[in-house]
Amino acid sequence: MIVVIAVLSEYVVGTIEDASETWGLSVSFIGIILLPIVGNAAEHAGAVIFAFKNKLDFSLGVALAGGVAVAVFLLLLMRECCQEKFPSLGIDGAEEGGRECVEKLELEITELKGKMKLMNHIEGKYDNGVQHKMKEMHWKKRGRNG
Numbered sequence: 001m002i003v004v005i006a007v008l009s010e011y012v013v014g015t016i017e018d019a020s021e022t023w024g025l026s027v028s029f030i031g032i033i034l035l036p037i038v039g040n041a042a043e044h045a046g047a048v049i050f051a052f053k054n055k056l057d058f059s060l061g062v063a064l065a066g067g068v069a070v071a072v073f074l075l076l077l078m079r080e081c082c083q084e085k086f087p088s089l090g091i092d093g094a095e096e097g098g099r100e101c102v103e104k105l106e107l108e109i110t111e112l113k114g115k116m117k118l119m120n121h122i123e124g125k126y127d128n129g130v131q132h133k134m135k136e137m138h139w140k141k142r143g144r145n146g
Contacts, residue, residue: 001049005042012038040070075101 012035020027025034047062082101 002046005045009039009042036073 016027016030016035019025020030023030043062043065047059050056050062051059079101082104
């Protein structure tokens, strides 16, 4: 199966220029975006095949490596999107951009947590025991233990 995937991958690589003319896409887009997606799918197909053959160590290694590749791509893409610039292929400043992206995400999460706490206060679900004490006083006043 892996040999078949390798042969098909070579065929795809050989026809990139024809595909770019036919589809109206740039060679860069096909090479940078589409081919890695297809390659990642082939890796995961191999991982599934090895999992069926009870070679879980190899299967897990392939799956994790593919996941790391996707995570690195998404991290770089998020960094560029947060900076509102066109994504480049350079890695210069990746740590700085990644830090800024993480800070923005943390700020958004903190703001969301604050909004959720406010909504819980409004709905009475997060009362720090105030409503519980008021209920106890109410039931004591009526002669019940609540």
